[in-house]
Amino acid sequence: DSGVTQTPKHLITATGQRVTLRCSPRSGDLSVYWYQQSLDQGLQFLIQYYNGEERAKGNILERFSAQQFPDLHSELNLSSLELGDSALYFCASSVMDSKTRNTIYFGEGSWLTVV
């Protein structure tokens, strides 16, 4: 158990709909990262938050948005869903200011299927 919690684990929704994925980072971790992984593909970085502020953006579509709340949990909002958005969405967290390890820990993922 990495300590990173993601909900829901599975989600099936129709095209055009909107969903929210939730992530609780490990206790004490201030930095949250979101990744997308399509079938048999590598991890695509979407966005990073640190202590409530956006820190870095990757290949995140304009239809997608995220935020990190004062209690450090984060949400990834996916709207106007298309079939191609079907993927595993991972949240990861890290103690950003660590000078020795710089390790990120992944949650178990949210499997989104758009039909």
Next chain:
Amino acid sequence: TQLLEQSPQFLSIQEGENLTVYCNSSSVFSSLQWYRQEPGEGPVLLVTVVTGGEVKKLKRLTFQFGDARKDSSLHITAAQTGDTGLYLCAGALPDSGTYKYIFGTGTRLKVLA
């Protein structure tokens, strides 16, 4: 653009054989992580290496960080069917007070009984 090239992409071996997976980059990393991922699950951290030249052993797995902190290898001795999975390396780069993580494309390992 920072890249982390991982090789081989696919590897199918018999139980009991040895194998090595490589991650190479032109970037110098603050640290490098190795993960193992099973289908439908999140990547599970195997090890973090921090110091150039560092070697870490985890049972039958040996991880090495290159002297220049640009590359790393994972060696598995006497592979078992339970080693089957996707192996990912990720390098941490300092970026404006935080870190960004560059992931390799992964090595899909299948160990046959």
